[in-house]
Every structure is written in structure tokens, then in C-alpha cells.
Amino acid sequence: MESLSKRAKVLTKKPMTLAERAYLPAIFQGLSITMQHFFRAATKKQVTIRYPEETRPFSPVFRGLHVLKRDEKGRERCTACGLCAVACPAEAITMVAGERKKGEENLYREEKYAVSYEINMLRCIFCGLCEEACPKAAVYLQADKMAPPRFERDEFIYGKDRLVEPVAPDLRSKRGIQLTPEQADTLRTQTA
Numbered sequence: 001m002e003s004l005s006k007r008a009k010v011l012t013k014k015p016m017t018l019a020e021r022a023y024l025p026a027i028f029q030g031l032s033i034t035m036q037h038f039f040r041a042a043t044k045k046q047v048t049i050r051y052p053e054e055t056r057p058f059s060p061v062f063r064g065l066h067v068l069k070r071d072e073k074g075r076e077r078c079t080a081c082g083l084c085a086v087a088c089p090a091e092a093i094t095m096v097a098g099e100r101k102k103g104e105e106n107l108y109r110e111e112k113y114a115v116s117y118e119i120n121m122l123r124c125i126f127c128g129l130c131e132e133a134c135p136k137a138a139v140y141l142q143a144d145k146m147a148p149p150r151f152e153r154d155e156f157i158y159g160k161d162r163l164v165e166p167v168a169p170d171l172r173s174k175r176g177i178q179l180t181p182e183q184a185d186t187l188r189t190q191t192a
């Protein structure tokens with residue numbers, strides 16, 4: 001049928017050569033592109049890094065691995081109110097509440113505390129809503145740590161053993177640190 005616009009071109013299909021039928025031009029073209037990338041990567045600065053041995057610098061607003069904070073006396077701040085779990089859009093937080101016994105006042109700040117507290121890092125989307133919801137300033141997302149790679153899914157369930165910050169003050173996370181009135185006074189006089 002004749003084209004109305006007269007723009008159509010009639011194509012004639014040439015028979016393929018033997019080399020084309022064996023895909024040789026396409027194979028050599030592909031190999032040349034691969035070799036170009038190979039030599040370019042060998043001579044220029046590499047764009048990939050050896051994670052997890054090497055890590056890129058974190059953004060100042062990075063939200064990483066959670067920490068359950070202690071107060072200035074080293075007591076766990078979490079009172080197992082469950083607000084973080086309710087706020088969590090990924091339903092990544094579970095906990096079991098318990099009542100503080102006599103003699104445990106130096107371990108837990110409130111009369112109620114978290115006997116177990118777990119965060120599933122595979123579900124977590126690191127939105128920070130748990131941190132915002134917490135009325136006790138107990139849970140924070142650290143700006144300089146992330147969940148390291150693991151081989152088993154179970155290992156991404158972080159319990160209190162990995163979430164509660166160490167007792168030694170120099171090992172504690174800097175984020176959300178609570179100053180004592182004396183420390184606040186010292187800081188005020190230093191910056192005045």
C-alpha cells in the first residue's frame with residue numbers, strides 16, 4: 001500500500017554475512033567496551049570501597065543503630081511504656097515490661113523497666129520516630145554506627161545486650177547524652 005505522507009522509506013533487508021550469523025561483530029564490540037571499563041578502572045581512582053572494613057563518612061543527619069541510654073548515674077532510662085513500639089511504622093520494636101525489685105534502684109531509673117527489649121533491624125527503616133516518641137529520652141539513633149552485615153537473619157534481632165549503652169561514660173554514645181547540673185554549669189561557664 002502506498003504511503004499517504006510519502007515519507008516512508010522502503011527498507012531492503014540485506015542477507016547476513018557468515019560472521020554476522022556467528023555474532024562475531026557483536027561479541028568483539030561487547031568485549032571492547034568491557035576492556036575500556038577495565039583499563040579505565042585500573043588507571044583511575046576506584047569508586048568502590050571495601051565495605052565493611054572501610055566505610056564512607058556519615059552525613060551529620062545520619063540515623064543509624066539504636067542505643068538505649070543510661071542516665072547520669074548509669075541507670076537504664078527506659079521505663080517500658082511502649083510508646084516507641086506504638087510509634088514505629090515498621091513494627092520493629094517489641095518489649096516485655098517488669099517491675100523493679102527492692103535493691104535494683106541503681107539499675108533502673110523508674111519502677112517499671114524493660115525486662116526484654118528487641119529491635120528487628122531488618123524491619124527498621126531508621127525513620128527516628130521511636131526516638132521522637134520516647135518521653136524518657138531513652139532511645140536514640142546513633143549518628144556514627146550502623147548495623148553491621150551478618151549471615152543469619154536472627155542476628156539482626158538486637159536485644160538489650162547489644163542496645164543498652166556501656167556503663168563506662170567514655171564508651172557511651174554522644175547522642176542524647178544527659179548532662180548533670182554540675183556538668184551543665186561547667187559548660188555554661190566555659191562557653192560564656
Ligand code: SF4
Nearest residue numbers: 088124125127128130
Ligand atoms: S527508627 Fe523507625 S522503623 Fe526503626 S525502630 Fe525506630 S520507629 Fe521503628
Ligand code: SF4
Nearest residue numbers: 078079081082084134
Ligand atoms: S524506649 Fe522510651 S518510649 Fe520506648 S519503651 Fe522505653 S521509655 Fe518508652
